[in-house]
Amino acid sequence: MKRSSIFLFVVAAGLAVLPFVPIEVPLLFSGPFDTPGTLQVLSVALVLAGLAMSYDMIFGYTGLLSFGHALPFALGVYGTNLLMLEASIPYVLAAAITLGGVIVVSLVLGSVALRTSGVAFAMVTLAFAEAFSILVISDPLRFLGGEEGISLASEQVPDMFRRVVNTRNIYWLALAFTVFTFVVARVVVSSRAGRVFEAIRENEPRVEMMGLAPFPYKLASFTISSGLAALGGTVYLLAVRGANIGTTSADFTLSILVMVVLGGAGKLWGAAIGGFIYGILNLRLSTVATSNAIDNLPEWLSGPLSEPLFVLGVLFVILVMYAPGGLSSLATKPSFGRATRRS
Amino acid sequence: MSSFVLFTLTGLGLAGLYFLLASGLSLIFGLMSVLNLAHGAFFAAGGYTAWFVMDALDSVPIGLRFIVALLAAGLVGASAGAVIERVLVRRLYGQHVEQILLTIGLGMAAVALMGGWFSYDPRLLTQPDWFGDTTEIAGANVPNNRLLILGVAILFFIGLMTFLKRTRHGLIIRAGVENPSMVRALGIDVSRSFTIVFALGGLLAGVGGALGTVYFNGISPSLGTTQLIFAFIVVVIGGLGSIPGTALASVLVALTQIYVNNYLTSGLGSISVVVLLAGVLLVRPQGLLGKAAP
Structure with missing residues (x-):
C-alpha cells in the first residue's frame, strides 16, 4: 500500500466517524459535528469535493476547459427527482437510469463539442449547459419547476435517507460518493488511457504524431467525468432535499472551475480540498460575515463583504495571481505539473 | 405581415445589444486570446451607471440626460476595461488559462459587489416617454426604443469598422489579430493595443448595458452574465x-431567438x-467568417 493510499484511508476514516464527534467549531459551523445542520453542510461540501475531482479529470488532467460541467450534475439532480416524481420509480433505480441517460447524453454532446478545441470548446459546452438552464427556467411543458425548483420526491426515497435524524446517513452516502469518485478517478488517470489524457493536455499534436487519435480519449475523459458528476447530482438531491435551479446555472459551472483551481488543478486531492472548502465557505460565509464586526462597517463595505461570492471571487483572483497552483501547491514543493505550464 | 415587421425590428434591436457585447469580446479574444468572462460585469456596470445618472441628474432635460447616461456608461466600461488590463490581465x-480564470474571479466578485451595493432586485430606469411610444413602420407599431438601440448599434458598428480600417491603432490591432508575433517582430508595441482593445471592449459593453437596461426595462447584477452567454x-x-x-451572427442569433x-x-x-x-x-x-484554426 502506498503512503498516499494510507493517508486517504485515514482521512476517509476520520470523516466517517465525524457524526459521533460532539465538538463545536465556533463561527464556521452553527453546531457541533453531530448535529443535523452541520452534517448537512458537510454533506454538501463532500459532494462538491467529489464533483471537483470529476471536473479535475477533464480540466486538470486532460486539459479540456469545459464550461458545461454543471450540466451532467444538474441532469443527475433533476433526472433522478423527476423519475421518482413522475414515474414513481424508487430512488436507487431512478439514479441508475439517470446515470445511464447522462452517459448517453454526454457521448452525444461530447462528440459535437469536441469538434472544437480550446476556448471555442469552452463556449460550446457553456451553451449546452445554458440551454438546459433556460429550459428549466422557461419550463415549456410545466414539469421542471421553473425558478422555484422541485422538492424531493420523498415517497420514493429509502427510509434511511428520509428524516432529519437520518442526516448522518446522507452524510455517509456523500462520503461514499466522494471516496468512490476519488478511487475511480485515480484508477482512470493512472491507467494507460490516463497517461494519454495528460499527453493530450501537454501536447496534442505530438499525441497525433505518435499515431494515437486524441478524439476517443477526449470523449472518454468527458464522458467518465460527466458520469461521475451525474452520480454526484443524485446524492446532492438528497443532501439539499430537492432540485434547485442554481445547479443548472453558468455561475455554478464557473464555481466548479473555481473549486478545482482553488485547490489545485491536476491533483485529485487538491481538487477535493478545493471543493470541500468552497462548499463550506459558500454556505457559511454569509452567516460569518453578518454575525460579527463586519456588520459595524459602513454600508458600502459591509454589503459586498456579506456576499460569499464577492469574498470567494477576490480570494480566487489573489490565488490566480500569486499562487496559480492553488492551495495544494502551497503545501507541496513546486512540481512540473499544470501549475508551471505556460501556453 | 405587421407582426412580422414588429418581430424583425425587435430582433434587430436585440441584435444590436448582442453586437455591442460580443464585438468587444471578439476583438479581445482575437488580439490577445483572452476570453473575458468579466465582460458581462462591464455590461451590468454600464446599466447601473445609466440608472444612476438618470436618477441623480433630475434637473437636466430627460433626452439630454439619457445621452449623458450613455456616455457615462461607456466611460465607466472603458475605464474598467483599461484598469483591469493594465493592473491584472497584463x-x-x-498564460491563457490563467487569464480566463482571472476574469472569472473578477466577474464573480463584480457581480456580487453590485449585488451588495444595489441588491439583486432589478432597478427600473427613468427614461424619456418617447422610448415607450411606437412608430408605425409598414403597418406595424414598433416601440421606439428598439429603433434607438438598433440605431446606436449601427453607429458603433460603423465607428468600430472605421477605427479598425482607417486609423493606425486599428491597423495594428487588425495586424495583431492576424499575426501577433510578426507585429512584435516589426518593433511595434502591441501592449498598448491590448489596453486600447480592452478599453474599447469595455466601452461597447458599457453602452450595451445602458441600452440593455432600456430593452429589458431594468437592470440587475446578473443581467450581464445572462447576456454574455x-x-x-x-x-x-x-x-x-x-x-x-460578429455583426452577422448577432442578427442571425437574435432573429432566430425572436x-x-x-x-x-x-x-x-x-x-x-x-x-x-x-x-x-x-x-x-x-x-x-472566422479563419480556419491553425
Whole structure:
C-alpha cells in the first residue's frame, strides 16, 4: 500500500466517524459535528469535493476547459427527482437510469463539442449547459419547476435517507460518493488511457504524431467525468432535499472551475480540498460575515463583504495571481505539473 | 405581415445589444486570446451607471440626460476595461488559462459587489416617454426604443469598422489579430493595443448595458452574465476575431431567438440558438467568417 493510499484511508476514516464527534467549531459551523445542520453542510461540501475531482479529470488532467460541467450534475439532480416524481420509480433505480441517460447524453454532446478545441470548446459546452438552464427556467411543458425548483420526491426515497435524524446517513452516502469518485478517478488517470489524457493536455499534436487519435480519449475523459458528476447530482438531491435551479446555472459551472483551481488543478486531492472548502465557505460565509464586526462597517463595505461570492471571487483572483497552483501547491514543493505550464 | 415587421425590428434591436457585447469580446479574444468572462460585469456596470445618472441628474432635460447616461456608461466600461488590463490581465501575459480564470474571479466578485451595493432586485430606469411610444413602420407599431438601440448599434458598428480600417491603432490591432508575433517582430508595441482593445471592449459593453437596461426595462447584477452567454454564442458562430462576422451572427442569433419565441413556442428561442450553434459547428467549426484554426 502506498503512503498516499494510507493517508486517504485515514482521512476517509476520520470523516466517517465525524457524526459521533460532539465538538463545536465556533463561527464556521452553527453546531457541533453531530448535529443535523452541520452534517448537512458537510454533506454538501463532500459532494462538491467529489464533483471537483470529476471536473479535475477533464480540466486538470486532460486539459479540456469545459464550461458545461454543471450540466451532467444538474441532469443527475433533476433526472433522478423527476423519475421518482413522475414515474414513481424508487430512488436507487431512478439514479441508475439517470446515470445511464447522462452517459448517453454526454457521448452525444461530447462528440459535437469536441469538434472544437480550446476556448471555442469552452463556449460550446457553456451553451449546452445554458440551454438546459433556460429550459428549466422557461419550463415549456410545466414539469421542471421553473425558478422555484422541485422538492424531493420523498415517497420514493429509502427510509434511511428520509428524516432529519437520518442526516448522518446522507452524510455517509456523500462520503461514499466522494471516496468512490476519488478511487475511480485515480484508477482512470493512472491507467494507460490516463497517461494519454495528460499527453493530450501537454501536447496534442505530438499525441497525433505518435499515431494515437486524441478524439476517443477526449470523449472518454468527458464522458467518465460527466458520469461521475451525474452520480454526484443524485446524492446532492438528497443532501439539499430537492432540485434547485442554481445547479443548472453558468455561475455554478464557473464555481466548479473555481473549486478545482482553488485547490489545485491536476491533483485529485487538491481538487477535493478545493471543493470541500468552497462548499463550506459558500454556505457559511454569509452567516460569518453578518454575525460579527463586519456588520459595524459602513454600508458600502459591509454589503459586498456579506456576499460569499464577492469574498470567494477576490480570494480566487489573489490565488490566480500569486499562487496559480492553488492551495495544494502551497503545501507541496513546486512540481512540473499544470501549475508551471505556460501556453 | 405587421407582426412580422414588429418581430424583425425587435430582433434587430436585440441584435444590436448582442453586437455591442460580443464585438468587444471578439476583438479581445482575437488580439490577445483572452476570453473575458468579466465582460458581462462591464455590461451590468454600464446599466447601473445609466440608472444612476438618470436618477441623480433630475434637473437636466430627460433626452439630454439619457445621452449623458450613455456616455457615462461607456466611460465607466472603458475605464474598467483599461484598469483591469493594465493592473491584472497584463501580469498573466501569455498564460491563457490563467487569464480566463482571472476574469472569472473578477466577474464573480463584480457581480456580487453590485449585488451588495444595489441588491439583486432589478432597478427600473427613468427614461424619456418617447422610448415607450411606437412608430408605425409598414403597418406595424414598433416601440421606439428598439429603433434607438438598433440605431446606436449601427453607429458603433460603423465607428468600430472605421477605427479598425482607417486609423493606425486599428491597423495594428487588425495586424495583431492576424499575426501577433510578426507585429512584435516589426518593433511595434502591441501592449498598448491590448489596453486600447480592452478599453474599447469595455466601452461597447458599457453602452450595451445602458441600452440593455432600456430593452429589458431594468437592470440587475446578473443581467450581464445572462447576456454574455448569448454573446459567446454570437462570437463562436460569427468566427472569433471577426467584427463583420460578429455583426452577422448577432442578427442571425437574435432573429432566430425572436422568431422561434413568437412563431413556435415561447421559451424555445434560446434553445434554438444553441441548436443553431451546434449546427454551425458541425458544418463550419471556425464560425461563419472566422479563419480556419491553425
